[in-house]
Amino acid sequence: MMAEVIEKNKAGHEGGTALSFITGAPVASVETNLMRAHAYAALFCLIIAALFGTAIAIKLVQPEFLSGHVETTWGSMRANHTQGILFGWLGNAFIAFLYFAVPRLAGRPVMSRALGWLLFALWNAGVVLLGWTLVTINLPDTFWAIKPLEWTEFPLAVNLVTELCLGLMAWQFIPPLARKPNDDGMYVSSWYIIGGLTFTLFAFPVGSLVPQLVPGAIGAAFSGLWIHDSIGLFVTPFALAIAFYVIPVRTKLPIYSHFLSMLGFWLLFFVYPLNGIHHYVYSSIPMDTQRAAIAASIIMGFDVILVVFNLLMSLRRQGALVSRDIPLRFVWTGVVMYLVVSLQGSLQAIMPMQRYIHFTDWVIGHSHLAMLGFATFVTLGGIAHIWERSLGSRYHRGYMNLAYWLILSGLMIMLVDLTVAGLVQGQLWNSGAPWMDSVRISHGYWLVRAASAAPILAGFALFIAGMFTGISNRNTSGSQPLPNTGAQLPQTNHG
Numbered sequence: 001m002m003a004e005v006i007e008k009n010k011a012g013h014e015g016g017t018a019l020s021f022i023t024g025a026p027v028a029s030v031e032t033n034l035m036r037a038h039a040y041a042a043l044f045c046l047i048i049a050a051l052f053g054t055a056i057a058i059k060l061v062q063p064e065f066l067s068g069h070v071e072t073t074w075g076s077m078r079a080n081h082t083q084g085i086l087f088g089w090l091g092n093a094f095i096a097f098l099y100f101a102v103p104r105l106a107g108r109p110v111m112s113r114a115l116g117w118l119l120f121a122l123w124n125a126g127v128v129l130l131g132w133t134l135v136t137i138n139l140p141d142t143f144w145a146i147k148p149l150e151w152t153e154f155p156l157a158v159n160l161v162t163e164l165c166l167g168l169m170a171w172q173f174i175p176p177l178a179r180k181p182n183d184d185g186m187y188v189s190s191w192y193i194i195g196g197l198t199f200t201l202f203a204f205p206v207g208s209l210v211p212q213l214v215p216g217a218i219g220a221a222f223s224g225l226w227i228h229d230s231i232g233l234f235v236t237p238f239a240l241a242i243a244f245y246v247i248p249v250r251t252k253l254p255i256y257s258h259f260l261s262m263l264g265f266w267l268l269f270f271v272y273p274l275n276g277i278h279h280y281v282y283s284s285i286p287m288d289t290q291r292a293a294i295a296a297s298i299i300m301g302f303d304v305i306l307v308v309f310n311l312l313m314s315l316r317r318q319g320a321l322v323s324r325d326i327p328l329r330f331v332w333t334g335v336v337m338y339l340v341v342s343l344q345g346s347l348q349a350i351m352p353m354q355r356y357i358h359f360t361d362w363v364i365g366h367s368h369l370a371m372l373g374f375a376t377f378v379t380l381g382g383i384a385h386i387w388e389r390s391l392g393s394r395y396h397r398g399y400m401n402l403a404y405w406l407i408l409s410g411l412m413i414m415l416v417d418l419t420v421a422g423l424v425q426g427q428l429w430n431s432g433a434p435w436m437d438s439v440r441i442s443h444g445y446w447l448v449r450a451a452s453a454a455p456i457l458a459g460f461a462l463f464i465a466g467m468f469t470g471i472s473n474r475n476t477s478g479s480q481p482l483p484n485t486g487a488q489l490p491q492t493n494h495g
C-alpha cells in the first residue's frame with residue numbers, strides 16, 4: 001500500500017506513473033479567453049516596461065533626454081521599469097500560464113470565470129496602470145506617493161490592491177490543485193504553484209507595509225526580505241513550475257528524479273526567505289543576521305545546483321530536440337541561466353566580493369541575468385508552449401526563432417558590458433580615485449548598455465509578431481472551442 005502511494009506521488013518522474021495526467025487525460029474546461037487576455041497584457045507590459053528601461057539607460061549617457069518634466073525623472077521611470085517587469089510582464093504571464101496548466105494538472109477547472117475577469121481587471125487597472133500613473137505623477141500624500149523601497153515602489157494604495165489580487169489568485173488556483181490531488185498524485189509543478197501563491201501572499205505585505213511602520217535599520221531588514229522574496233518566492237517558483245511542466249511534455253520523457261524534485265522544492269522555501277539581508281551586508285543590521293543571510297545564500301546555491309541538475313538530466317540525449325524545438329530551447333536557456341545567476345549570487349553574497357562590487361553595475365548585470373536571462377526566457381518558453389497548443393492561436397516558428405537569438409544576443413551584450421563596468425568601477429572606488437573618474441569611465445559602458453536595448457526590443461516585438469502570424473492551431477486539430485464560453489474541448493496530446 002505504502003509503495004503504491006509513493007509510486008503514485010512520483011507521477012511524471014522516472015520510476016513513477018506516466019505523465020498521462022498532462023499529456024493524455026481529458027482536460028477540465030480551460031479558460032482560454034482569460035489565458036489569452038493575460039498573455040496579451042503581459043506582452044504589452046513587457047514592451048512598455050522595457051521602453052522605460054531603455055529611456056533610463058539613455059538618460060545615463062544623455063541626461064538631457066526627456067528632462068525638464070517631473071514625470072520623466074530618472075528615479076520614477078526606473079521604478080516603473082522594474083515594477084512593470086515584475087507585475088505587468090511576469091505577473092500577467094504567470095497567470096496566463098496558470099489558466100492553461102492548472103486544469104491539466106488538477107483535472108478540474110479553476111474556481112470561477114467571473115473571479116478570473118475581476119482579477120484581470122484589478123491586476124491590470126488597479127496594480128499595473130494605477131501604479132505606473134501614480135509613480136509618474138507622484139502625489140504628496142504618503143498613501144498615494146511612490147515608496148522609497150526597492151521592488152515595491154508602487155504606492156501603498158496600489159499595494160492594497162496587489163494584496164487583494166494575490167488573495168484572489170490563491171483562491172482561483174490553489175483549491176483545484178489541493179482539494180484532492182490528481183489521481184496520479186501531486187506533480188512538482190503543482191507544488192511550486194501552491195508554494196509560490198501561498199508564500200507571496202504573506203511575503204508581499206512584509207516587504208511593502210512593515211518598513212513603513214518600523215523605519216530605520218529594522219525596516220530595512222524587512223525591506224531586504226521582500227527584495228529577495230519577490231524573486232525567490234514569487235518569480236522563481238512560477239518559473240520553475242513552467243520549466244517542470246514544459247520539459248517533460250515536450251520531450252515526452254519523465255523528470256529524472258522525484259527525490260531531487262522534492263528536495264529542491266522544500267529547500268527553496270526553507271532557505272530563500274533567509275537570504276534577504278544579504279542586500280545589506282556591511283550595514284547597521286546586526287552582524288549575526290548578515291552572516292546568517294550569507295550562509296543561507298551559499299546553501300541556496302547548492303539547492304539550485306540540485307534543481308538544475310534534475311532538469312538538465314531530464315533533457316539528457318535530447319540536444320537535437322532542444323535545438324529545434326523553440327519553446328523548449330527558451331526554457332533550457334532559462335534553466336542554464338538560472339544556474340549561472342544563482343552561483344553568481346552565492347559568490348557575490350560573501351563579504352570580500354561585496355566589498356568590491358556593491359553599488360556597481362555588476363549588480364545590475366546580475367539582476368538582468370536573473371529577470372531577463374532566467375525568468376523571462378523560461379516564461380517566454382511557457383507562453384510559446386501554451387500558444388502553440390491552444391486552439392485558434394497562431395504560431396510563427398521563424399519569428400519565434402529569430403526572437404530567441406535577438407533577445408539572447410542583446411542580453412549577452414548587456415551582461416558582459418555591465419559585469420566589466422562593475423569590475424572597473426569597483427577597482428576605481430577601492431583605489432581611492434576621485435568619484436568623477438568612475439563616472440567618466442562608465443560613460444562608454446552605459447552607451448553599450450543603451451545600445452543593447454535595440455536587439456532586446458526587436459526580439460520582444462518579433463515574439464509578439466510570432467503570436468499573431470503563422471500557422472493557426474485550428475487548422476491542425478479537429479477540435480473547436482465551445483461557442484461563447486472560451487472553454488476548450490478535451491483533446492488528446494493537449495499538454
Ligand code: HEM
Pocket residue numbers: 050051053054056057078081082085363364367368371372376449450452453456457
Ligand atoms: C530593453 C532593454 C533594457 C534596458 C536598456 C534596461 C535598462 C535598465 C536600467 C538602466 C536599469 C537601472 C540600472 C541602475 O540602477 O543603475 C535597469 C534596472 C533593472 N532592470 Fe532593466 N533594462 C532592460 C530590460 C529589462 C528586462 C527585460 C528586465 C526583466 C525581465 C529588466 C530587469 C531589470 C531589473 C530587475 C532592474 C533592477 C536592477 C537592480 O536594482 O539591481 N530590464 N534596467
